[in-house]
Amino acid sequence: MAQTTVKIYTPTTPIWCPGCGDFGVLASLKKALSDLQIKSKDTVIVGGIGCSGSIHNNLECYGIHSLHGRLLPTAVGVKLANPQLTVIAAGGDGDGYAIGAGHFLHTLKKNPSIIYIVMQNGTYGLTKGQPSPTAQVGYEGNVDLPFDAILTALSIPSTTFIARGFSANQAQLTDLMKKAISHSNSNEGMGFLEVLSPCVTYNDTYKEWREQVYDLSTEKDYNPHNRLLAFTRVSEITNQGKIPTGLVYSGRVKSLEENTLSKEKGPLALQDISLESNLPKYEQILNDFR
Amino acid sequence: MATTLEQQKPAEPMLKQDICIMIGGQGGDGTLTVVNLLGSCFRNIGLNVYDARNVLSRIRGGHADGVIRASTEQVLSTGDQVDVLVAFDEEAVQAAVNELAPDASIIFDSSKGQLSEKFGGMGLRVVNAPLGNMAASKLRRNIFKNTIAFAILGRLLGLEDDLLIEVLRSRYERRGKEALDANMQALSLGSDLAKQNNIRSIYKIPHSEKSNKILATGNEAVAYGFLVGGGRFFVGYPITPATDIMEWLAPRISKLGGVVKQAEDELAVINMGIGAAYAGARVMVATSGPGQSLMTEGVGHAGEAELPIVVVECQRVGPSTGEPTKNEQSDLNHVVYGSHGEFPRLVIAPGSAAECFQLTVDALNLAETYQLPVFLLLDQALCQNSESILPFNLKSIKVERGKLLSQSDLEKIQTYKRYQFSEDGISPRSVPSLEGGQSQVTGNEHNEYGLTSVDTTNRLRMMSKRMKKVELAKNELPRGNNFGRKDAKIGIIGFGSTLGPILESMEQLKSKNIGVRFQQIRTIFPLLVEDLIEFSDPLDKIFVVENNYQGQLAKMIRSALGRNERIESITKFDGTSFKPREITNAISTSIQGKLEMGV
Numbered sequence: 001m002a003q004t005t006v007k008i009y010t011p012t013t014p015i016w017c018p019g020c021g022d023f024g025v026l027a028s029l030k031k032a033l034s035d036l037q038i039k040s041k042d043t044v045i046v047g048g049i050g051c052s053g054s055i056h057n058n059l060e061c062y063g064i065h066s067l068h069g070r071l072l073p074t075a076v077g078v079k080l081a082n083p084q085l086t087v088i089a090a091g092g093d094g095d096g097y098a099i100g101a102g103h104f105l106h107t108l109k110k111n112p113s114i115i116y117i118v119m120q121n122g123t124y125g126l127t128k129g130q131p132s133p134t135a136q137v138g139y140e141g142n143v144d145l146p147f148d149a150i151l152t153a154l155s156i157p158s159t160t161f162i163a164r165g166f167s168a169n170q171a172q173l174t175d176l177m178k179k180a181i182s183h184s185n186s187n188e189g190m191g192f193l194e195v196l197s198p199c200v201t202y203n204d205t206y207k208e209w210r211e212q213v214y215d216l217s218t219e220k221d222y223n224p225h226n227r228l229l230a231f232t233r234v235s236e237i238t239n240q241g242k243i244p245t246g247l248v249y250s251g252r253v254k255s256l257e258e259n260t261l262s263k264e265k266g267p268l269a270l271q272d273i274s275l276e277s278n279l280p281k282y283e284q285i286l287n288d289f290r
Numbered sequence: 291m292a293t294t295l296e297q298q299k300p301a302e303p304m305l306k307q308d309i310c311i312m313i314g315g316q317g318g319d320g321t322l323t324v325v326n327l328l329g330s331c332f333r334n335i336g337l338n339v340y341d342a343r344n345v346l347s348r349i350r351g352g353h354a355d356g357v358i359r360a361s362t363e364q365v366l367s368t369g370d371q372v373d374v375l376v377a378f379d380e381e382a383v384q385a386a387v388n389e390l391a392p393d394a395s396i397i398f399d400s401s402k403g404q405l406s407e408k409f410g411g412m413g414l415r416v417v418n419a420p421l422g423n424m425a426a427s428k429l430r431r432n433i434f435k436n437t438i439a440f441a442i443l444g445r446l447l448g449l450e451d452d453l454l455i456e457v458l459r460s461r462y463e464r465r466g467k468e469a470l471d472a473n474m475q476a477l478s479l480g481s482d483l484a485k486q487n488n489i490r491s492i493y494k495i496p497h498s499e500k501s502n503k504i505l506a507t508g509n510e511a512v513a514y515g516f517l518v519g520g521g522r523f524f525v526g527y528p529i530t531p532a533t534d535i536m537e538w539l540a541p542r543i544s545k546l547g548g549v550v551k552q553a554e555d556e557l558a559v560i561n562m563g564i565g566a567a568y569a570g571a572r573v574m575v576a577t578s579g580p581g582q583s584l585m586t587e588g589v590g591h592a593g594e595a596e597l598p599i600v601v602v603e604c605q606r607v608g609p610s611t612g613e614p615t616k617n618e619q620s621d622l623n624h625v626v627y628g629s630h631g632e633f634p635r636l637v638i639a640p641g642s643a644a645e646c647f648q649l650t651v652d653a654l655n656l657a658e659t660y661q662l663p664v665f666l667l668l669d670q671a672l673c674q675n676s677e678s679i680l681p682f683n684l685k686s687i688k689v690e691r692g693k694l695l696s697q698s699d700l701e702k703i704q705t706y707k708r709y710q711f712s713e714d715g716i717s718p719r720s721v722p723s724l725e726g727g728q729s730q731v732t733g734n735e736h737n738e739y740g741l742t743s744v745d746t747t748n749r750l751r752m753m754s755k756r757m758k759k760v761e762l763a764k765n766e767l768p769r770g771n772n773f774g775r776k777d778a779k780i781g782i783i784g785f786g787s788t789l790g791p792i793l794e795s796m797e798q799l800k801s802k803n804i805g806v807r808f809q810q811i812r813t814i815f816p817l818l819v820e821d822l823i824e825f826s827d828p829l830d831k832i833f834v835v836e837n838n839y840q841g842q843l844a845k846m847i848r849s850a851l852g853r854n855e856r857i858e859s860i861t862k863f864d865g866t867s868f869k870p871r872e873i874t875n876a877i878s879t880s881i882q883g884k885l886e887m888g889v
Binding site for chain 1: 564703733
């Protein structure tokens with residue numbers, strides 16, 4: 001809750017169909033933010049386009065609804081301008097892995113300290129059920145094998161946090177969400193969390209997914225800090241027709257802010273940019289024209 | 291060795307108040323270095339300079355040339371003719387032949403043979419000198435031929451050895467002893483060559499005290515204007531001719547605590563910019579036509595979401611990949627009309643480096659005051675040609691942030707609505723981290739709280755709230771500059787880099803007893819129609835000068851003015867800037883034609 005007396009907007013009721021996996025994501029997200037005591041004034045949700053991309057309307061914090069596929073660059077812009085914020089990009093798999101696929105790869109490569117939640121359901125629900133990049137073969141005439149974002153993320157050397165949850169497993173999902181947020185809020189880079197979030201109307205996969213999910217944490221030898229072993233094990237499990245969930249990988253690579261931002265000056269969005277405060281530096285730079 | 295055509299040389303050096311020199315060869319020959327060295331010489335002796343480059347879109351090879359003009363007066367074009375040409379090959383002579391003055395001098399690199407006889411009969415003075423061979427044999431690297439040429443050029447222009455040495459030293463000193471020594475050697479080789487072959491000064495260049503003027507391209511002026519205007523977040527993707535802005539900013543913005551980020555494509559550029567602007571940073575992005583095509587959706591998004599962002603569009607020859615390094619002004623329609631749907635935007639067009647600086651600051655202030663995207667429209671010539679100008683005036687700068695809220699402002703508010711309806715259409719803007727300013731920002735149509743809405747009454751109100759900001763901004767937009775005689779019946783309208791050629795053409799027309807007025811338009815959208823009417827009402831004839839095929843500005847002006855039979859387009863779309871004489875000829879021919887028909 002806001003701590004001042006200013007009256008602000010009332011979060012809306014989600015637009016989702018009853019039983020939609022996205023309800024589980026919203027519930028986990030609210031719980032994670034509340035458990036971690038992250039202030040609403042310092043939280044920015046960047047929504048994508050699609051059913052899941054309206055999630056920013058359902059919480060009380062700052063929200064920006066980006067263009068289709070562009071939530072990641074938008075979130076990176078917010079974070080670079082003010083790294084003190086908790087920046088959470090949330091959208092669907094069509095948004096992230098199809099129209100925004102270029103940004104997906106490059107944002108993983110940059111490793112900004114943002115959280116990226118992808119609600120994947122194998123379908124473009126809002127436009128009534130076309131196959132999305134994660135659609136299973138045979139769904140609505142889809143002939144392509146589904147895109148595996150976890151293996152893709154593992155193959156990019158600068159990724160630092162990769163996890164997969166299932167909206168029907170709240171305890172695990174909330175735990176992963178908290179871990180992802182804590183990772184990013186320690187400025188250690190991008191917390192990437194893919195959530196299996198079924199579309200009950202156009203691609204109801206609850207039944208199949210309940211049978212297929214495989215919690216990596218149940219495997220006592222699984223080492224989420226070894227990229228190569230993680231890649232091998234995740235591939236094996238996937239090839240057995242299972243869907244690995246849990247913390248897949250976490251590691252240490254310098255974050256985008258560490259590599260980019262000035263340490264002394266504070267958030268650039270909040271700097272004093274008046275002429276008077278900066279005049280000596282401006283005059284010094286003017287000498288470059290002489 | 292070198293030969294001079296002594297018999298063609300006048301006994302006394304010719305006084306030149308205004309001289310134009312071209313250096314031509316293959317990309318990688320170092321032609322632009324000679325232009326820069328000459329520029330420093332001329333500035334050191336108190337002259338104004340203007341230089342332009344003509345390069346291909348490749349790293350090495352292909353014809354490339356640079357032109358520098360020095361004058362006792364301020365000039366903003368390379369003028370009509372070249373007085374001295376340094377040619378590293380015959381292709382460079384061929385490329386320049388239509389621009390050479392009838393009595394021009396050529397320093398020709400005769401390493402592969404003397405300049406072809408066919409150029410001999412043109413009244414040109416030719417110095418054949420084996421520049422490349424000499425560099426290769428004495429300094430073991432062909433590239434030093436440019437410094438050898440610079441030495442001979444200095445002699446021809448009557449520039450003192452001390453001046454050449456000083457300029458060479460200040461350029462190469464910071465690049466290490468080896469580079470400096472080799473270039474100094476090349477310089478003395480060149481001056482020995484000139485002495486041995488009795489090359490004397492043909493020209494006398496007036497000297498005066500070095501002025502306090504600085505040298506800047508439009509791109510550099512935009513970049514500096516961005517810093518001084520409080521810009522702290524720049525995001526770009528490499529594209530000619532806009533890249534210079536990013537490269538100039540990168541090492542400097544960090545001193546101010548800001549960031550230059552190179553993104554993966556222009557879709558990321560505009561959206562990263564939008565994210566940073568949303569968080570409260572002053573943001574600018576820069577691109578050329580192809581990048582603008584990718585950014586178009588994002589600009590509309592900024593318009594709908596009411597976010598302040600400055601987009602620099604450095605026009606080049608289009609469409610598609612077009613001619614990346616060449617000049618054109620054909621993206622007017624693109625920036626004025628581009629996008630689906632309707633949203634408020636402003637399009638501002640400076641015409642000189644000094645204006646690039648001031649209008650960038652204005653653009654940042656306008657974007658934030660009116661919470662909308664502002665285009666700064668440049669063209670390749672304005673972006674990349676250098677001008678000597680008075681130092682940018684920092685005292686005149688004001689940073690205006692409009693209705694940006696602080697924490698204490700928010701504490702006085704009862705209900706915060708990001709898109710609150712207001713008298714002027716502008717709503718108070720909170721940014722993340724402020725308590726009580728939590729809100730939604732979106733490209734969906736929305737209600738005052740920023741929540742999605744398809745309510746018809748709300749849609750009508752929100753559209754007019756946004757669109758009326760453009761009308762409101764009109765009072766603050768850069769007005770046109772008027773030049774020439776108020777009683778003239780003939781007018782010229784132009785924008786961007788045509789400013790210089792048009793001003794010189796006006797002088798030429800004056801000497802033909804054709805009096806003209808000229809309005810340099812600085813706001814392309816919305817057109818400041820009242821100013822245009824005031825300017826054009828007394829005119830019988832209006833020439834709209836622009837570098838494109840369709841006469842895009844002329845069409846916009848026709849839709850704003852009456853009596854359109856008066857309006858005639860003068861267009862050029864061959865990739866090069868107008869020469870003053872081309873405008874003069876077009877106007878005088880048109881008027882003569884009318885006179886003959888008894889009009």
